[in-house]
Amino acid sequence: xxxxxxxxxxxxxxxxxxxxxxxxxxxxxxxxxxxxxxxxxxxxxxxxxxxxxxxxxxxxxxxxxxxxxxxxxxxxxxxxxxxxxxxxxxxxxxxxxxxxxxxxxxxxxxxxxxxxxxxxxxxxxxxxxxxxxxxxxxxxxxxxxxxxxxxxxxxxxxxxxxxxxxxxxxxxxxxxxxxxxxxxxxxxxxxxxxxxxxxxxxxxxxxxxxxxxxxxxxxxxxxxxxxxxxxxxxxxxxxxxxxxxxxxxxxxxxxxxxxxxxxxxxxxxxxxxxxxxxxxxxxxxxxxxxxxxxxxxxxxxxxxxxxxxxxxxxxxxxxxxxxxxxxxxxxxxxxxxxxxxxxxxxxxxxxxxxxxxxxxxxxxxxxxxxxxxxxxxxxxxxxxxxxxxxxxxxxxxxxxxxx
Numbered sequence: 040x041x042x043x044x045x046x047x048x049x050x051x052x053x054x055x056x057x058x059x060x061x062x063x064x065x066x067x068x069x070x071x072x073x074x075x076x077x078x079x080x081x082x083x084x085x086x087x088x089x090x091x092x093x094x095x096x097x098x099x100x101x102x103x104x105x106x107x108x109x110x111x112x113x114x115x116x117x118x119x120x121x122x123x124x125x126x127x128x129x130x131x132x133x134x135x136x137x138x139x140x141x142x143x144x145x146x147x148x149x150x151x152x153x154x155x156x157x158x159x160x161x162x163x164x165x166x167x168x169x170x171x172x173x174x175x176x177x178x179x180x181x182x183x184x185x186x187x188x189x190x191x192x193x194x195x196x197x198x199x200x201x202x203x204x205x206x207x208x209x210x211x212x213x214x215x216x217x218x219x220x221x222x223x224x225x226x227x228x229x230x231x232x233x234x235x236x237x238x239x240x241x242x243x244x245x246x247x248x249x250x251x252x253x254x255x256x257x258x259x260x261x262x263x264x265x266x267x268x269x270x271x272x273x274x275x276x277x278x279x280x281x282x283x284x285x286x287x288x289x290x291x292x293x294x295x296x297x298x299x300x301x302x303x304x305x306x307x308x309x310x311x312x313x314x315x316x317x318x319x320x321x322x323x324x325x326x327x328x329x330x331x332x333x334x335x336x337x338x339x340x341x342x343x344x345x346x347x348x349x350x351x352x353x354x355x356x357x358x359x360x361x362x363x364x365x366x367x368x369x370x371x372x373x374x375x376x377x378x379x380x381x382x383x384x385x386x387x388x389x390x391x392x393x394x395x396x397x398x399x400x401x402x403x404x405x406x407x408x409x410x411x412x413x414x415x416x417x418x419x420x421x422x423x424x425x426x427x428x429x430x431x432x433x434x435x436x437x438x439x440x441x442x
Contacts, residue, residue, distance in 0.1 A: 078360055079284035079349050084142050085363030086345060089406065090135030092373050093127055093399050098185055099377035100395040102386070105244045108327075111318035112244050120392040128310050129303065130337075133330060136187065137269050137338040139366075144270025145277045147195050148202050162199065164430070169195045171429045175367075175422070183374050184250050187266075188367075190259070194266040202274050209275040214335060216268030220261040221331030227257045228324035242323045265331070272335065276342070284346045291343040298340025306333035361410035365420030369406050376402060415439070 097106045097114070105112040110124035150168065154161035169192045176188030201209070230236035230253075239247030241254050249255060276282045281290070309329035316322045349356065362369055381390070381398065388394075413420065417437055419427060427435045 079346050080142055080145065080282060081360040081363035082349050082356055083138055083282070083342060083345050083363070084366050085359035085361070085410075086341075087135045087138035087142065088362060088366045088369050089359075089403050090131055091139060091370075092377075092402060093131050093396070094135075095185060095373065096377055096381065096395050096399055097392075099183075099374075099381040100385070100390045100398070101244075102382055103244050104240045104249045105242055105246065109242050109318055109323070110313070112242070114390060114392045114395070116391050117393060123392045123396050125310060128330065129306050133265075133334045134302075134337045134341065137265070137334045138341055139187075140191070140266050140269035141273035141276070141338060141342075142282070143191055143195070144198050144273030145282055147198050147270065148274050148277060151199060151202070165199055166196060168426075168430045169199075171426060175426065179371060179374065183378060187262075188370075190262050190266045191270075194263060194270055197267050198270045198274060201271070206275040206278040209271045209278070213268040213271030213275065216264045216271070217335055218332065220264030220268070221328050221334075223257065223261060223264075224324040224327045224331070227254065228322070231324065232321055238320050238323060242320055261331075265334070269335075269338070272338075282342065282346075284349055288347065291346045294339050294343030295347065296340075296343075298336045298338070298343055300336075300340075302333045302335075302337030302340055304333075305329045306337065309333070355407075358407040358411050361414050362406055364414060365410050365423060367426065368420030368422040369410065371422055372406070373402060 094107060098104055100106070101113050103113060106114055110121070110128065115121050115124055147165070151161050151165050154164045158164055172195070173189055173192035176186050176190075176192055180186035180189055201212075204212075227236060231238045236253045237247055239252040239254065240249050241252065241258070246252075249258065273282065280286055281294075284291075306329060309326045312322050312326040312329070381395070410420075416439055418424070418439055419435075419437065424435060424437055
């Protein structure tokens with residue numbers, strides 16, 4: 040069996056987006072063995088990093104944020120376009136990013152725990168690491184405004200400061216922040232309806248760009264609240280042993296049943312609001328509220344399903360785990376590929392959601408192929424390795440031994 044696969048273990052390991060843990064028992068900078076990894080985290084992260092692509096690809100393909108938030112706005116010329124658009128609202132929008140955010144919170148704590156066993160200043164090392172992430176995210180944001188790494192870099196110190204609170208407190212605060220962010224859309228909707236906040240590109244094709252819109256503060260404020268909230272929920276799940284896959288099988292069965300049951304019910308309300316009002320500006324942000332509120336139960340349901348699936352190891356799971364270990368590299372490469380092909384090479388083509396979905400499938404195949412291929416030869420993904428070198432301010436081992 041290749042180095043990418045391995046059995047699940049009880050002990051935590053660093054499965055943050057840098058793709059590898061901090062240290063083993065002999066060297067602070069040596070990567071951990073596969074036995075030390077919690078492969079359920081890699082699997083969930085791999086699915087999440089591929090899952091965020093369908094939504095991000097809409098902004099590249101349509102060169103307009105309206106295509107992301109408003110299914111009717113652009114790219115829905117055939118019935119299958121509508122199927123893709125509605126399915127994305129129900130199963131992908133915010134849900135995959137929620138999983139990614141949740142696991143990033145887990146990674147913050149795991150890094151701190153491992154750093155604490157090797158240095159007297161794990162907090163400072165963690166903060167330095169977040170600062171480097173902010174730099175990486177800022178470069179990425181210069182390329183594309185939809186970057187999430189800067190939001191994570193801002194949110195992570197908050198998580199670090201409170202992560203030793205009880206799981207119940209972390210869960211309550213995390214859920215509260217997500218709820219506040221979602222409900223804040225109601226106030227913004229009032230401003231849109233009375234003319235105080237033109238909705239612009241957020242909902243109308245060709246409208247005022249979101250980056251220049253009065254909605255920008257709410258958009259990023261909601262993103263930060265969701266990031267911090269979901270990271271705290273992730274830490275709570277880590278403390279309870281949920282994301283490690285160590286709880287009884289019945290726990291994950293209940294998570295899957297109730298998570299999807301509640302999450303889909305709430306999310307469907309948001310879609311129904313849009314459909315009933317003809318995707319009107321008057322209810323654009325009202326429909327956003329149940330979509331946001333349904334994010335947490337849907338994420339819980341996904342975790343339950345993925346951990347249950349993890350018990351049946353397959354070649355596909357090995358590839359998804361590899362994609363999760365190279366999450367940052369795959370995330371950044373998605374942007375490069377998306378902008379270069381969809382936004383530049385195909386800029387004269389009137390793309391539909393079906394056409395963009397076909398492109399997404401190709402990128403998924405590419406990343407599921409290249410992630411295990413790369414990790415069989417190298418210890419980390421390129422972006423993860425650079426982040427690691429910057430964290431420790433020294434060149435880290437990169438190539439795997441050929442012996």
